[in-house]
Amino acid sequence: MDGFLNAIVLLANFALVPGAAYGSQLALGALGVTLIFAVLRFSNFAHGETMSFGAMITIFATWALQSWGVSIAPLPTGLLALPIGIIVTVAVVLASDKFVYAYYREKRSDQVIFLIASIGVMFVMAGLIRFIIGPDDQIFADGARFVFSVRDFRAVTGLEEGLALKTTQLVTLVTAIVCVVALFLFLGKTRTGKSMRAYADNEDLATLSGIDAGRVVRIAWILSATLAVIAGVLYGLDKSYKPFVFQELLLPIFAAAIVGGLGSPVGAIVGGYIIAFAEVLVTYAYKRFLGHLVPPDWMPDGLAQLMGTEYKFAVAFVILVLTLLIRPTGLFNKRAA
Amino acid sequence: MSFLVARDMRGGYGAEDILQGCTVEADRGEIAVIVGPNGAGKSTAMKAIFGMLSLRGGAITLDGADLTRMKPTERVKNGMSFVPQVKNVFPSMSVEENLEMGAFIRRDDYSATMDEVYALFPVLAEKRRQPAGELSGGQRQQVAVGRALMTKPSLLMLDEPTAGVSPIVMDELFDRIIDVAKTGIAILMVEQNAKQALEIATRGYVLQHGKNAHTDTGEALLADPVVRRTFLGG
Numbered sequence: 001m002d003g004f005l006n007a008i009v010l011l012a013n014f015a016l017v018p019g020a021a022y023g024s025q026l027a028l029g030a031l032g033v034t035l036i037f038a039v040l041r042f043s044n045f046a047h048g049e050t051m052s053f054g055a056m057i058t059i060f061a062t063w064a065l066q067s068w069g070v071s072i073a074p075l076p077t078g079l080l081a082l083p084i085g086i087i088v089t090v091a092v093v094l095a096s097d098k099f100v101y102a103y104y105r106e107k108r109s110d111q112v113i114f115l116i117a118s119i120g121v122m123f124v125m126a127g128l129i130r131f132i133i134g135p136d137d138q139i140f141a142d143g144a145r146f147v148f149s150v151r152d153f154r155a156v157t158g159l160e161e162g163l164a165l166k167t168t169q170l171v172t173l174v175t176a177i178v179c180v181v182a183l184f185l186f187l188g189k190t191r192t193g194k195s196m197r198a199y200a201d202n203e204d205l206a207t208l209s210g211i212d213a214g215r216v217v218r219i220a221w222i223l224s225a226t227l228a229v230i231a232g233v234l235y236g237l238d239k240s241y242k243p244f245v246f247q248e249l250l251l252p253i254f255a256a257a258i259v260g261g262l263g264s265p266v267g268a269i270v271g272g273y274i275i276a277f278a279e280v281l282v283t284y285a286y287k288r289f290l291g292h293l294v295p296p297d298w299m300p301d302g303l304a305q306l307m308g309t310e311y312k313f314a315v316a317f318v319i320l321v322l323t324l325l326i327r328p329t330g331l332f333n334k335r336a337a
Numbered sequence: 338m339s340f341l342v343a344r345d346m347r348g349g350y351g352a353e354d355i356l357q358g359c360t361v362e363a364d365r366g367e368i369a370v371i372v373g374p375n376g377a378g379k380s381t382a383m384k385a386i387f388g389m390l391s392l393r394g395g396a397i398t399l400d401g402a403d404l405t406r407m408k409p410t411e412r413v414k415n416g417m418s419f420v421p422q423v424k425n426v427f428p429s430m431s432v433e434e435n436l437e438m439g440a441f442i443r444r445d446d447y448s449a450t451m452d453e454v455y456a457l458f459p460v461l462a463e464k465r466r467q468p469a470g471e472l473s474g475g476q477r478q479q480v481a482v483g484r485a486l487m488t489k490p491s492l493l494m495l496d497e498p499t500a501g502v503s504p505i506v507m508d509e510l511f512d513r514i515i516d517v518a519k520t521g522i523a524i525l526m527v528e529q530n531a532k533q534a535l536e537i538a539t540r541g542y543v544l545q546h547g548k549n550a551h552t553d554t555g556e557a558l559l560a561d562p563v564v565r566r567t568f569l570g571g
Binding site for chain 1: 409410413414419421424425426427428429430434437438439441442484
């Protein structure tokens with residue numbers, strides 16, 4: 001029995017809890033992608049850089065707050081700096097809409113033109129970020145490191161294995177829940193939120209009903225950028241901030257949005273967790289986990305790892321390809337793409 | 338003078354005029370029906386009245402007010418309401434939310450209007466929580482008409498409301514449309530099912546090549562041997 005409990009605790013510590021935190025970060029990122037797709041009908045490739053940009057601004061604000069001695073310990077100062085990151089990033093994203101995408105909307109350009117324009121925006125932002133903060137790793141998490149540590153857990157339960165919960169993981173989970181609940185209340189209950197769904201559902205009829213298209217588009221950008229910054233900052237707090245890593249995040253985020261069905265908020269959330277848990281569970285080394293469950297003679301010689309961690313993006317890619325082959329509209333999409 | 342007067346309309350999408358000086362009128366409590374062969378400009382005439390197409394000539398007045406230069410949204414504020422032929426509901430939103438979106442431009446309390454719509458279409462009240470996209474074709478048309486009624490229009494325009502529904506559902510829809518007219522709303526309708534539509538029409542317009550070919554009461558048009566032979570298939 002102890003062996004079984006130890007195995008579960010071990011798996012929770014190294015795979016389930018980190019997976020849930022990572023999944024929440026992907027889900028928030030994918031929600032932003034899916035909102036833009038629902039309203040503007042294109043895949044925004046600059047979304048990863050939006051996350052990165054927001055995280056960068058938040059890091060600067062964090063440094064400023066730290067230098068003034070402001071602290072909200074045990075919570076990380078980054079949370080206090082988050083609103084500044086959101087405001088600046090929303091302004092930048094709205095400017096990109098005004099100077100780039102508005103022109104193509106006016107011309108009623110094809111979806112693919114928007115997509116290519118967004119790749120351009122991505123490169124400009126990527127260059128800007130490297131120019132401003134540099135390509136190096138930045139660690140900006142402060143405050144208490146653990147809610148409870150492996151040692152605390154062992155002392156309380158008396159088990160051989162321990163389970164730790166990092167402050168950043170708890171912050172991630174709580175923030176994700178708050179954001180998702182707030183977003184769904186907005187979309188489901190408010191007049192503006194409903195008008196956004198109406199516009200996503202049937203653009204012409206929405207315009208006919210007196211819904212202002214320009215306003216809906218602006219709100220979609222604001223929401224998408226806000227979610228992007230939150231996702232980026234949470235990821236940066238949980239791991240670290242590095243421009244290149246954030247650029248790579250685009251793949252799992254798009255995989256999440258597509259697996260769930262582009263345009264479907266519920267799908268984006270489910271997709272985020274599917275991709276996260278798949279990545280974590282496929283690249284986890286099960287040797288010690290098996291050690292608690294099977295007799296010593298049965299133990300494998302290797303690490304019992306399905307795939308090296310350096311291949312984690314391959315997992316997202318395989319799921320993405322499988323989804324596109326089997327169910328190209330995604331799990332939760334009603335509308336044909 | 339009639340409540341709605343769309344006089345001598347000329348215009349089209351490209352260089353060529355589809356409408357070549359046709360006139361359509363409707364009065365409150367009446368059903369005016371536009372019929373005619375394919376390409377006669379029936380739907381175009383309706384779109385022109387709603388302002389989705391700019392006219393090169395002619396004038397549109399509603400209750401004496403000139404609406405000729407207004408955008409569709411402004412026309413909605415002036416009492417017009419339009420039900421497109423296709424894509425006329427928000428499929429992923431519930432029936433109730435569809436009605437709410439219909440009332441989007443209203444800032445006052447529209448719950449009374451919603452109750453009236455539910456009284457008119459009892460089946461919608463039953464399915465108010467269901468997504469409109471999951472309803473049958475006839476029910477979806479009722480949602481579309483209900484949505485258009487939420488602005489409390491004085492003129493309701495329907496672009497082929499019975500396209501693609503079964504004959505039984507068509508009769509049912511026409512009955513509902515008669516009920517709507519009885520509440521004092523002017524109805525202007527474009528129809529493919531010319532015979533059935535003219536049966537309920539107070540006024541009928543037969544268009545051909547963008548011009549008025551025959552204009553009379555629905556009954557008289559149905560009885561007219563020329564109209565019967567040329568447009569109604571004997």
